[in-house]
Amino acid sequence: xxxxxxxxxxxKMNGISQKDLSKEIGVAPSLxxxxxxxxxxxxxxxxxxxEAIGFKKAKYWLDLQLKxxxxxxxxxxxxxxxKEKLEEWTKVSxxxxxxxxxxxxxxxxxxxxxxxxIYEIYKVKNYNELADVISSYKLSxxxxxxxxxxxxxxxxxxxxxxxxxxxxxNVPSFDKNTLSKVVNELKDVFYxxxxxxxxxxxxxxxxxxxFLVLDRPTKTHADGKSFVSxxxxxxxxxxxxxKRLDNFAFTLLHELFxxxxxxxxxxxxxxxxxxxxxxxxxxxxxxxxxxALIPYDLWMDFIYGNDSFNDDIIYxxxxxxxxxxxxxxxxxxxxxxxxxxxxxxxxxINVLDES
Numbered sequence: 001x002x003x004x005x006x007x008x009x010x011x012k013m014n015g016i017s018q019k020d021l022s023k024e025i026g027v028a029p030s031l032x033x034x035x036x037x038x039x040x041x042x043x044x045x046x047x048x049x050x051e052a053i054g055f056k057k058a059k060y061w062l063d064l065q066l067k068x069x070x071x072x073x074x075x076x077x078x079x080x081x082x083k084e085k086l087e088e089w090t091k092v093s094x095x096x097x098x099x100x101x102x103x104x105x106x107x108x109x110x111x112x113x114x115x116x117x118i119y120e121i122y123k124v125k126n127y128n129e130l131a132d133v134i135s136s137y138k139l140s141x142x143x144x145x146x147x148x149x150x151x152x153x154x155x156x157x158x159x160x161x162x163x164x165x166x167x168x169x170n171v172p173s174f175d176k177n178t179l180s181k182v183v184n185e186l187k188d189v190f191y192x193x194x195x196x197x198x199x200x201x202x203x204x205x206x207x208x209x210x211f212l213v214l215d216r217p218t219k220t221h222a223d224g225k226s227f228v229s230x231x232x233x234x235x236x237x238x239x240x241x242x243k244r245l246d247n248f249a250f251t252l253l254h255e256l257f258x259x260x261x262x263x264x265x266x267x268x269x270x271x272x273x274x275x276x277x278x279x280x281x282x283x284x285x286x287x288x289x290x291x292a293l294i295p296y297d298l299w300m301d302f303i304y305g306n307d308s309f310n311d312d313i314i315y316x317x318x319x320x321x322x323x324x325x326x327x328x329x330x331x332x333x334x335x336x337x338x339x340x341x342x343x344x345x346x347x348x349i350n351v352l353d354e355s
Contacts, residue, residue: 002038003064010055011036025049041065085112091127092118095134097154100217101161121164154217159225162237166210166229174208174233179260182207183253183292190249190293191322196353200252209259210235213354223247226255226263234259245352246330253289261285293327302328309336311345326350 011021022032027046034040042050042065047058073079089112096118101109109117124130137156182203189199197213204211210229216222216239224238236255240248262268262281291299302317309332311325318325325346333339 001064002068003042003061004035004038004040006064007042007050007055007061008036014055024053041069082112085115088112088127089115092130095131095153096122097151097157097217100154100157103215104161122160151217151219154220155222158214158216158220158222158239162212162214162225162235163227163229165212165214166227166235166237167231169205169210169212171205171210171233172208176260176264178207179256182209182256186249186252187293187323190245190327191324193245193324193326193349193353195355196245196248198355204236208233209256212237213240215239216241224251224255226258228263234263240352240354243352243354244330245324245326245350248352249293249324249327250289250330253292254285257285257288290331294321294323294331299331303335309339310342314346324350 011018016024018032018036019029022029025032025046026049031040035042035046042061044058044062047061047065050056050061051058074083092115098109101107101118101121107117107121108114119125119130122130122133124133134153134156137152137159139152139155139159185203186200189196189203201211210233212235214237220239221241222239223241224236226234226236229235236252236259238248238251238255242248258281261284267273268281294302298321306313314325314328314332317323318328326349329339329344329346329350
């Protein structure tokens with residue numbers, strides 16, 4: 001009910017004319033008439049004036065006006081639709097790291113009007129489906145730090161955005177018998193460390209492997225992931241968490257091993273796959289990556305042929321076998337942690353060329 005109806009009743013009860021009331025409270029007769037007809041609102045100033053002449057408290061009029069205006073707005077379809085969108089957006093924001101998606105300019109996700117884009121990335125139609133997808137998403141086949149705990153929903157967001165972006169890449173068919181060729185070409189790229197990211201992508205795409213670099217949300221300690229896209233081609237996504245060449249090379253070859261040895265195995269996706277079996281697969285991929293970057297026999301000769309390690313020894317080994325010094329030092333530090341504390345000129349050249 002519009003507050004003008006109540007005001008009309010008070011006018012009659014007090015035996016005062018509209019004209020006299022308009023003069024008393026200092027408003028135009030036309031404005032008062034509009035209020036009484038329900039076409040105009042009672043403002044704060046008018047409410048205070050009505051209280052001053054004994055026509056109830058100002059709060060009484062303002063409460064009536066607010067209640068009427070709110071009910072009236074909620075009858076409008078566009079207002080109801082916007083309200084529902086905002087309510088849905090608020091619920092979704094508790095499950096989805098919007099700040100992560102907003103920082104990607106290619107997605108153009110800004111506010112509740114863009115919720116359909118979120119649903120598209122998660123391959124769902126509504127909030128309930130979204131919640132089901134997130135809660136049931138299996139986070140097993142990731143290369144991530146064992147020392148840090150990741151936020152489940154953030155890892156899902158990173159993973160699904162990678163899948164979404166991978167679908168937009170076109171590459172030739174994948175040949176499962178090309179691992180050695182791919183690795184040899186990549187090792188040459190690692191050694192030079194010039195335009196490393198773009199050169200890596202070019203090589204992998206040539207052999208039918210989709211590749212992308214995707215920054216990760218906060219509390220998401222993922223180095224890389226490999227999976228099969230809807231078209232059947234393998235995909236490798238990396239986060240470049242450390243932006244070091246040795247970390248990039250090791251993680252990439254780790255994922256390549258999964259691509260060629262695990263991705264197309266039914267067992268890899270089995271719900272009955274135990275944690276110990278998954279750990280074993282990860283260890284196999286780690287071992288492969290280490291020995292692909294620096295062959296086992298060469299590494300043994302290097303380790304047992306030197307009583308201590310310094311930059312000169314590493315540079316010499318690097319020149320002979322065309323292995324980047326950063327990769328050699330990275331393995332030395334991994335197996336001999338005390339070496340991390342030593343100053344090294346190799347640190348500067350171990351920075352990944354992200355072009």
